[in-house]
Amino acid sequence: xxxxxxQINVLDYALSSLWRRRMKxxxxxxxxxxxxxLVASFQMTTGALTRTAERVLENAPQITLQRMxxxxxxxxxxxxxxxxxxxxxxxxIVPRVWGYYFDEVTGANLTVMGLATDRxxxxxxxxxxxxxxxxxxxxxxxxxxxxxAVNDMVQARGSHLLSLFRNDLSMASxxxxxxxxxxxDILTRDLVVMNIDDARDLFRIRGDRAxxxxxxxxxxxxxNTIARKIADLLPDTRVVTRPQILKTYRVVxxxxxxxxxxxxxxxxxxxxxxxxxxxxxxxxxEKREIAILKVLGWQTADILAVRFWESLLVSGISFLVGVTLxxxxxxxxxxxxxxxxxxxxxxxxxPFHLVPEMTAQVVLLIFCLSVLPYLAATVIPAWHTASVPAxxxxxxx
Amino acid sequence: xxxxxxxLALIVCSTVVAFLMVFAGRSALRVLRFWNPASxxxxxxxxxxxxxxxxxxxxxxxxxxxxxxxxxxxxxxxxAGSIPGAMCATGALLADPRGMPTLLIKLAGVxxxxxxxxxxxxxxxxxHYPLVRVKYIYLLLLLPFLALDIGLQMSYLAGLRxxxxxxxxxxxxDSSSGGGPLLLRxxxxxxxxxxxxxxxxxxxxxxxxxxRRRITAAIAYSLGWCWFFGLAMVAxxxxxxxxxxxxxxxxxxxxxxxxQYHFIGFLLYGTLIPATFFGITPVLxxxxxxxxxxxxxxxxxxxxxxKIxxxxxxxxxxxxxFPYLRYMLTGGES
Numbered sequence: 001x002x003x004x005x006x007q008i009n010v011l012d013y014a015l016s017s018l019w020r021r022r023m024k025x026x027x028x029x030x031x032x033x034x035x036x037x038l039v040a041s042f043q044m045t046t047g048a049l050t051r052t053a054e055r056v057l058e059n060a061p062q063i064t065l066q067r068m069x070x071x072x073x074x075x076x077x078x079x080x081x082x083x084x085x086x087x088x089x090x091x092x093i094v095p096r097v098w099g100y101y102f103d104e105v106t107g108a109n110l111t112v113m114g115l116a117t118d119r120x121x122x123x124x125x126x127x128x129x130x131x132x133x134x135x136x137x138x139x140x141x142x143x144x145x146x147x148x149a150v151n152d153m154v155q156a157r158g159s160h161l162l163s164l165f166r167n168d169l170s171m172a173s174x175x176x177x178x179x180x181x182x183x184x185d186i187l188t189r190d191l192v193v194m195n196i197d198d199a200r201d202l203f204r205i206r207g208d209r210a211x212x213x214x215x216x217x218x219x220x221x222x223x224n225t226i227a228r229k230i231a232d233l234l235p236d237t238r239v240v241t242r243p244q245i246l247k248t249y250r251v252v253x254x255x256x257x258x259x260x261x262x263x264x265x266x267x268x269x270x271x272x273x274x275x276x277x278x279x280x281x282x283x284x285x286e287k288r289e290i291a292i293l294k295v296l297g298w299q300t301a302d303i304l305a306v307r308f309w310e311s312l313l314v315s316g317i318s319f320l321v322g323v324t325l326x327x328x329x330x331x332x333x334x335x336x337x338x339x340x341x342x343x344x345x346x347x348x349x350x351p352f353h354l355v356p357e358m359t360a361q362v363v364l365l366i367f368c369l370s371v372l373p374y375l376a377a378t379v380i381p382a383w384h385t386a387s388v389p390a391x392x393x394x395x396x397x
Numbered sequence: 398x399x400x401x402x403x404x405l406a407l408i409v410c411s412t413v414v415a416f417l418m419v420f421a422g423r424s425a426l427r428v429l430r431f432w433n434p435a436s437x438x439x440x441x442x443x444x445x446x447x448x449x450x451x452x453x454x455x456x457x458x459x460x461x462x463x464x465x466x467x468x469x470x471x472x473x474x475x476x477a478g479s480i481p482g483a484m485c486a487t488g489a490l491l492a493d494p495r496g497m498p499t500l501l502i503k504l505a506g507v508x509x510x511x512x513x514x515x516x517x518x519x520x521x522x523x524x525h526y527p528l529v530r531v532k533y534i535y536l537l538l539l540l541p542f543l544a545l546d547i548g549l550q551m552s553y554l555a556g557l558r559x560x561x562x563x564x565x566x567x568x569x570x571d572s573s574s575g576g577g578p579l580l581l582r583x584x585x586x587x588x589x590x591x592x593x594x595x596x597x598x599x600x601x602x603x604x605x606x607x608x609r610r611r612i613t614a615a616i617a618y619s620l621g622w623c624w625f626f627g628l629a630m631v632a633x634x635x636x637x638x639x640x641x642x643x644x645x646x647x648x649x650x651x652x653x654x655x656x657q658y659h660f661i662g663f664l665l666y667g668t669l670i671p672a673t674f675f676g677i678t679p680v681l682x683x684x685x686x687x688x689x690x691x692x693x694x695x696x697x698x699x700x701x702x703x704k705i706x707x708x709x710x711x712x713x714x715x716x717x718x719f720p721y722l723r724y725m726l727t728g729g730e731s
Contacts, residue, residue, distance in 0.1 A: 043402065244481075251479045251559045258400035265405070300449045308453075360656070361471055368406040368468055372461055376413040379457055380420060383450040387443075 010302065014309035021286075025310075028278055029318055035271045036322025036370045037329070038264050043362055044326055045335040046257035048354035053249040056186060057242055061094070061214035062223050065230065066238045073238070075209040080234060084215070087229050091218045094119045095210035097199040101164055101192070106153055112164075112192045114199020121216055129188070133178025141198055143177040147191040151179045162192065167204050174198070186352045260341060261369070268370065272377045279381035287388050294390035300383075307382030315371045323366060330356040398479075398557040403472035407554065410465035411547045414458050421454040422540050425533040432529055448526070451536070452517045459510040466503045467663075469550070470654060473500075476557060484565035486651035492563040495553040502546045504670075509539060511674055512681065519682060519698065523690030531685075566649035585636050592632045595625050596714050599676070603707040607700065615680050615699075622676030622706070629669055633717065640720040664716055672709030675702040 018025050067076040081093045097114035117123040118138035126135045136143040144162055154162050162174045180188040217226050227239045334354050398404055424447045431440055473486035483489050490496035513535060520528035602618045634650050641653050653662030679699045686695045
């Protein structure tokens with residue numbers, strides 16, 4: 001109890017001491033808050049983007065199969081799907097045709113996807129992702145479902161048909177049967193979904209070939225085993241699994257955030273030098289104050305304790321304010337400062353909201369990157385202050 | 398993985414510890430060279446002031462070292478997200494041969510820095526400063542240890558690549574099939590019997606030592622704690638952890654640190670590690686009791702350490718047994 005009472009008294013003194021030198025402390029507080037804000041924003045943006053990628057990938061096929069020739073992706077013939085039927089544990093194999101279409105008028109790249117909706121798992125529930133209209137049925141040709149940005153482009157031309165050019169510049173026109181809801185923007189904004197045969201016709205893909213095969217597995221724990229079996233059976237294919245894509249995203253975001261943090265470390269270093277400098281510069285008045293305390297019976301350890309509490313208060317307040325501001329920046333302004341570094345860029349870019357995650361791990365991480373170096377940088381100047389001999393300061397006054 | 402933000406946090410922690418300890422080492426050299434308790438000149442007064450600086454620096458260093466241990470385990474857990482095969486910290490630590498040694502060195506660091514602070518606290522309680530030389534030589538010996546810690550950690554982080562394939566904890570600690578590097582085949586019942594027998598023995602010894610002082614009993618108590626630390630780890634891995642996870646085949650000392658298990662691991666290790674420290678150290682400071690002015694402080698410390706270690710032992714046993722007993726009492730097993 002005695003120790004606690006002593007620390008509370010020391011804390012009380014530290015607070016009054018901070019208030020007496022408020023202008024000096026305020027400048028440190030402001031700069032430190034700014035540094036913590038930058039570090040925390042960066043962390044939260046990375047976390048939120050990783051989470052968004054995970055959410056998006058939840059609905060991706062568990063295994064995607066692409067045929068490679070001379071190091072490039074080529075069309076995959078239907079026999080490949082037939083050869084996989086010997087592998088136990090595959091629930092279904094769905095062919096998919098997709099590609100990019102460059103729209104010369106707007107300069108935008110559209111993603112065209114041909115689906116065999118009748119063969120997809122939950123293919124009959126695809127209409128739930130639409131804001132209006134319906135999905136073209138399995139046999140119906142000549143109609144498409146558009147992402148919102150593509151639909152806006154078509155509407156701006158005053159047309160009710162989407163006209164695309166084949167390789168030989170002959171035109172293919174499609175009726176718009178539905179538009180995707182804005183909740184799916186991150187995936188569908190630049191998307192044109194059509195019947196798989198229409199897509200084959202548009203891209204001039206022969207027969208019943210596809211660009212890739214989506215393999216769905218009954219037991220998710222077996223994804224890697226089945227992927228290995230597929231790779232053994234079809235050596236000229238590239239087998240991409242969903243966990244692999246997720247790990248790649250994590251590595252990329254981790255790398256980018258590490259790189260960004262290194263840039264921010266320079267700001268941190270500059271701040272640490274400022275903090276060291278501010279803590280070292282001892283005015284005549286401060287020297288006298290310490291001398292009086294020592295004459296009153298304070299020990300070096302007591303003055304060190306006061307300085308420790310001061311540092312802890314300054315860093316604690318900066319930490320709380322900086323992290324709160326960073327949360328607001330990411331949650332309400334979608335990390336406007338850092339988004340260009342972390343995400344890509346294109347003519348049609350999906351607007352998406354970031355949801356920052358405040359876990360104990362993130363808080364600890366930000367704490368280690370900001371508060372610890374500050375505490376370390378102020379300890380030696382604090383000791384210099386505390387070891388001012390009582391007599392010299394008083395006699396100099 | 399040097400460019401990952403968790404690696405950066407670890408590097409920042411290491412830099413901070415190195416900075417603090419190098420400053421402490423510099424003042425240790427000065428103290429060892431010029432310390433003269435008989436003199437009262439300016440230099441001696443300055444050196445007496447510097448003792449405060451070193452102790453503050455080592456206190457900060459210990460704090461950062463404890464944080465860095467936690468960050469290291471959490472970082473390994475984070476790396477598991479990008480290493481094929483890894484599901485938690487176990488996989489990430491085994492993905493590189495320097496992972497586990499780094500963890501053990503960091504753990505040892507907490508004990509070693511803690512012991513320095515203990516020596517310091519005893520030293521300043523005597524007006525003769527009788528342990529100055531001992532503690533500063535010890536401080537200088539800590540510096541190569543710290544360099545080893547930082548070197549191992551850096552080479553672990555640099556060697557960790559996302560294309561290494563490793564094993565998850567379910568494979569490593571599996572007792573039913575062959576082959577993990579940390580395979581523990583210890584059967585559950587003997588481990589539990591040994592665990593509770595040791596708890597009773599340690600508690601009995603502590604109560605005995607609080608009433609009567611016997612050096613042999615004190616040595617037995619310290620050795621008992623060394624044995625119990627290892628045994629407790631084995632018991633956590635082979636028995637207690639699977640009751641926390643509610644899964645008979647999930648045995649892992651790291652997954653209990655995760656939020657889905659209410660961070661119970663931090664409580665377990667947060668009681669076991671200090672309990673072991675206070676259990677072992679009374680005997681280690683015993684040889685210094687004949688130095689001037691130290692008999693009193695050492696006797697006070699001995700009693701306090703016994704009480705603290707006994708209390709933490711009981712808390713740890715209760716925490717570790719709770720999920721096991723809950724499972725037994727709610728009818729999980731007849």
